[in-house]
Amino acid sequence: MAAPGGGVEAEETAGGPALGRLEEEARRRRERLRALRQRTLQNKDSGERENKQFREDDEEETVKHKELKLRNYEPEDEELKKRKVPQAKPASVEDKVKDQLEAAKPEPIIDEVDLANLAPRKPDWDLKRDVAKKLEKLEKRTQRAIAELIRERLKGQEEELASAVGSAKQEGSDSD
Secondary structure, eight states: OOOTTTTHHHHHHHHHHGOOHHHHHHHHHHHHHHHHHHHHHHHHHHHHHHHHHHHHHHHHHHHHHOOBBBOOOOOOOOHHHHHOOOOOOOOOOOHHHHHHHHHSSOOSOSSSHHHHHHHHHOOOOOHHHHHHHHHHHHHHHHHOOOHHHHHHHHHHHHHHHHHHHHOOOOHHHHOO
């Protein structure tokens, strides 16, 4: 470590620009630690005396301001009987309990029981549900196809009717 004469510090300052940045920071850190140690030692010596005096003052003040309240203790002394706190009566909670019980009662949602809802579903109910949209499209196509077939038949009958009428006119004109 350092000699009592401060030989190490003399060597460090003599090096001057040769010291690296890290070495300079380390030297500053050491100086700060030394100063901190000296301050803490001084504060311990003077601080203990001040703290003891401060604590004694606080204890005297707290004793003066505290008032004794006796809740469970039955004093025999007349002076202490004056400080006894009367027995506390428990608050009535019956109204609160009744309100909570009334709120907890469930209201009947369904008055009548529907037997269709109680009966179990058929095993293929989900398949029918999924196919229902496709069946609607097919139903529309089927109706269009039926209407088209009926129109074709009507056109065919009109042509037959027209040809029958036309042939009847020809026969009627031939017979005259």
